[in-house]
Amino acid sequence: xxxDDALLGAGGRVLVVDDQEANRELVEEILGSAGYEVExxxxxxxxxxxxxxxxxxxxxxxxxxxxxxGFEVCRRLRAAPRTRFxxxxxxxxxxDTRDKVRGLELGADDFLNKPVxxxxxxxxxxxxxxxxxxxxELDTADALIYTMVKALESKDPxxxxxxxxxxxxxxxxxxxxxxxxxxxxxxxxxxxLHDIGRLxxxxxxxxxxxxxxxxxxxxxxxxxxxxxxxxxPLRSLGGVVDxxxxxxxxxxxSGYPDGLSGDAFTVPAQLVALANLYxxxxxxxxxxxxxxxxxxxxxxxxxxRGDLVEAFLRTGPAAFGRSGTALSDPWADLAPAHASEGGRxxxxxxxxxxxxxxxxxxxxxxxxxIAEANGGAAVHAVEExxxxxxxxxxxxxxxxGFEVCxxxxxxxxxxxxxxxxVTAFGEPADRARSARVGADDFLTLPVxxxxxxxxxxxxLRLRAYHDDLEDxxxxxxxxxxxxxxxxxxxxxxxxxxxELAARLAGEMGLPAQLCEQLKIAGxLHDIGKVGVPExxxxxxxxxxxxxxxxxxxHPGGGATMVRPLxxxxxxxxxxxxxxxxxxxxxxxxxxxxxxxxxxxxxxAMADAFDALTSDRSYRKALPASEAVxxxxxxxxxxxxxxxxxxxxxxxxxxxxxxx
Numbered sequence: 001x002x003x004d005d006a007l008l009g010a011g012g013r014v015l016v017v018d019d020q021e022a023n024r025e026l027v028e029e030i031l032g033s034a035g036y037e038v039e040x041x042x043x044x045x046x047x048x049x050x051x052x053x054x055x056x057x058x059x060x061x062x063x064x065x066x067x068x069x070g071f072e073v074c075r076r077l078r079a080a081p082r083t084r085f086x087x088x089x090x091x092x093x094x095x096d097t098r099d100k101v102r103g104l105e106l107g108a109d110d111f112l113n114k115p116v117x118x119x120x121x122x123x124x125x126x127x128x129x130x131x132x133x134x135x136x137e138l139d140t141a142d143a144l145i146y147t148m149v150k151a152l153e154s155k156d157p158x159x160x161x162x163x164x165x166x167x168x169x170x171x172x173x174x175x176x177x178x179x180x181x182x183x184x185x186x187x188x189x190x191x192x193l194h195d196i197g198r199l200x201x202x203x204x205x206x207x208x209x210x211x212x213x214x215x216x217x218x219x220x221x222x223x224x225x226x227x228x229x230x231x232x233p234l235r236s237l238g239g240v241v242d243x244x245x246x247x248x249x250x251x252x253x254s255g256y257p258d259g260l261s262g263d264a265f266t267v268p269a270q271l272v273a274l275a276n277l278y279x280x281x282x283x284x285x286x287x288x289x290x291x292x293x294x295x296x297x298x299x300x301x302x303x304x305r306g307d308l309v310e311a312f313l314r315t316g317p318a319a320f321g322r323s324g325t326a327l328s329d330p331w332a333d334l335a336p337a338h339a340s341e342g343g344r345x346x347x348x349x350x351x352x353x354x355x356x357x358x359x360x361x362x363x364x365x366x367x368x369x370i371a372e373a374n375g376g377a378a379v380h381a382v383e384e385x386x387x388x389x390x391x392x393x394x395x396x397x398x399x400x401g402f403e404v405c406x407x408x409x410x411x412x413x414x415x416x417x418x419x420x421x422v423t424a425f426g427e428p429a430d431r432a433r434s435a436r437v438g439a440d441d442f443l444t445l446p447v448x449x450x451x452x453x454x455x456x457x458x459x460l461r462l463r464a465y466h467d468d469l470e471d472x473x474x475x476x477x478x479x480x481x482x483x484x485x486x487x488x489x490x491x492x493x494x495x496x497x498x499e500l501a502a503r504l505a506g507e508m509g510l511p512a513q514l515c516e517q518l519k520i521a522g523x524l525h526d527i528g529k530v531g532v533p534e535x536x537x538x539x540x541x542x543x544x545x546x547x548x549x550x551x552x553x554h555p556g557g558g559a560t561m562v563r564p565l566x567x568x569x570x571x572x573x574x575x576x577x578x579x580x581x582x583x584x585x586x587x588x589x590x591x592x593x594x595x596x597x598x599x600x601x602x603x604a605m606a607d608a609f610d611a612l613t614s615d616r617s618y619r620k621a622l623p624a625s626e627a628v629x630x631x632x633x634x635x636x637x638x639x640x641x642x643x644x645x646x647x648x649x650x651x652x653x654x655x656x657x658x659x
Contacts (some may be wrong), residue, residue: 012036012129013054017047018091019072022112027060027091030118031125037106044068057087057129060121063092063103065173078107087128090375091116093375099324104454109462110441117428120442123435131416131466136566144234144475145192151482152196154531156206162279167191167314170275173308176315179267180342182239186268187384194272197244199412203534208283217573219607221324222257224248225407226485233477236467247272250303262403267308274304274312343460344385346369348404349393349422354445358391358422360572365453377416379407382414389459392424394430402437416466418459422447441442475567480523480575486530487537493610498522501606505599507647514599521574521603528558528575556588573597578604601641605631605648609641629653 045067077083090103090111174187188567227244246269249255281291297304359369392401405556424445501518559576577600582590612627633643
C-alpha cells in the first residue's frame with residue numbers, strides 16, 4: 001500500500017461520540033496515540049452541534065445514548081449533502097445482528113463491538129480517513145460534469161438548461177422503471193453530458209437553419225464521437241460514454257454514428273434519446289403536445305420501444321412545473337446511493353462447503369459471484385474479472401488469504417478494492433495480521449447472512465465513493481480535450497506553452513512543484529476561450545473594441561469555469577492572470593509588478609513567445625531571434641517581468657526553447 005500509517009494518521013480529526021466517559025477516554029487514547037486529533041461529544045445532539053461548526057474526517061459513534069441515539073445521528077448525517085460523505089464507525093454493545101444491520105443500512109460505514117479492539121479500531125479509522133481525504137483532494141464526477149456543462153453553455157448560450165431538463169426527465173423515467181443504480185447513474189450523467197461533443201461543432205453550423213442538411217448535417221453528426229473523445233480519459237464516467245456516443249441511435253439502425261439496432265441500443269441510451277428529442281421539440285416551435293405525438297410516431301415506425309415511450313410520457317414531462325423549470329435538482333439526485341445495488345463478488349475458499357454457503361447467501365441478495373478454490377486462482381480472477389469486492393479464506397494451500405490481500409493492496413490499480421478475510425477460528429493474532437495487510441473487514445465462520453450482506457453493501461458503498469474520483473492527469477487531459485474541440489489550433493499551442501513555461505521556471509531556479517504546475521496551467525490557460533465566438537478567435541484582421549473586450553474575458557472566464565475542480569486549484573491564479581502586464585495595464589485585474597503571481601508571469605512569457613513563433617490566422621511564424629527582440633522591446637516598455645524575460649533570452653541563446 002502507498003503511504004504509511006503515521007502519515008495517514010497525522011492531523012486526522014476524529015469525533016468520538018459516547019455518553020460514557022470511560023469509553024470516550026479509551027477511544028481517545030487509542031486514536032490519540034496513533035497521531036489523530038480527537039474531539040469528544042457526550043451524546044448525539046452534542047455531536048450534531050459540533051459537526052455544524054467543523055466537519056471531522058471520521059466519526060466514531062456510540063449507539064445507545066440519551067437525547068439522540070447513534071442510529072438517528074447516522075440517519076441525519078446521511079440525509080444532509082454537507083455530511084453525506086463523512087465516514088461513520090458505529091460502536092455497539094448490542095448483540096442482536098439486526099441492530100448492527102440497521103446501522104449499516106442507515107449509512108454507517110462500519111461497526112465495531114464493545115469492548116473495542118485497538119487493531120480493529122485503527123484499521124477501520126485509517127481506511128475511512130484515507131478515502132475521505134481522497135474525496136477532498138481529487139475531483140468527483142459531479143464536479144467534472146458541472147464544469148463540462150458550463151463549458152458547453154458558454155459556447156452556445158441557447159443550450160442553457162437543455163441538458164438539465166433532459167437529465168431530469170430521463171432520470172424520472174429511469175426511477176419509475178426501476179433501473180439498477182448503475183443504469184440510473186448512466187442515464188443521469190449521460191443526459192447531462194450528452195451534447196458535450198457540440199463543443200467541436202463549428203458555431204456557424206449550430207446557428208444554421210433546422211433541419212440541418214448537407215455539410216452542416218455531416219458536421220453536426222460528429223458531436224457524439226467528439227463527446228466520447230472528451231470523456232474517454234475519465235475513468236469514473238466509463239459507463240456514461242455509451243450514452244453520450246449513442247443518444248442519436250435508433251432501434252431500426254437508422255441513427256448515428258454507429259447505426260446500432262436491437263439490444264445494442266441500450267435502455268439508458270434510449271431514455272436519453274427520448275428525452276433529448278422531446279425537449280428539442282417541446283422547447284422549440286412544437287410544444288409539449290407535438291413532442292408527445294412525435295415520440296409515439298417514432299415508436300410506431302420502429303425507432304423506439306413503445307413501452308419506453310409511454311413510460312417516458314407518463315413520468316418524464318412531470319419532472320417540470322408549468323414554468324418549464326426542474327422541480328428537483330439533478331445534481332443532488334445523482335449523489336451515490338447509500339446502499340449499493342448488486343456488484344461482482346469474488347469468493348475464494350479451499351473448502352467447497354464454505355464457498356457454496358457464501359455464494360448462495362450473496363446470490364440470493366442479488367450479487368454476481370465468482371468462486372475460486374485457491375489463492376493463485378483468486379489472483380488470476382482479480383486481474384481477469386475486476387471484481388467489486390473480494391472475500392478470502394485465511395488458511396488456504398499455496399497463497400493464503402493474507403498473501404492475496406497483501407498483493408491486492410500493494411498494487412495501485414487494486415489498492416482500493418475491498419477485501420474481507422474469513423476464518424473459522426477468529427484468533428486475535430489473525431485479526432491483528434488482517435489489519436496489517438490492509439484488509440477492510442474480518443469475519444468469523446459461520447457467517448450470519450444479514451451481517452454478511454450488510455457489510456458487503458457497506459464496503460461497496462465505500463468503493464463507489466472512491467470510484468467517483470478522478471486522478472489529476474485524467475481531469476487535465478479531459479479539460480484539454482474540451483478546449484481542443486473548440487479550437488484545434490490549441491492542441492499544439494497549449495502543450496508547447498506548458499512545456500516551455502516549465503523549462504523557463506527551471507531556468508529561473510524555481511521549485512520542481514511549480515514547474516509541474518506550469519505544465520498544467522499551460523494546457524488550460526486558454527480554457528476560457530471556449531466561451532469566445534470562433535469568428536473572433538479566427539478573425540484575420542484587426543479586432544474591433546467590442547471584439548477585443550470579448551477576448552479579454554477569457555482569463556477570468558476560464559478561472560471561473562474550472563474553479564469547482566480541486567485538480568486545478570493551484571493553477572487558478574496562473575489561468576486568471578496570464579494576461580496581466582508588469583506595468584499594470586493588463587487584464588482582467590490590472591495587477592502590476594510582483595502583485596502578479598510568479599507562475600502567471602512565467603506562463604505569460606511562454607505564451608507570448610509561442611504566439612510569436614507560431615503560425616496565426618493574421619501572420620506567419622517569426623524566427624526565435626526576432627521574437628526575442630520584440631519581447632525585449634516590450635519589456636523595456638513595461639509589458640513583461642524583466643527577470644522572466646532575461647531567463648527566456650538566455651534559454652533561446654542556448655537553444656533550450658525548442659520543444
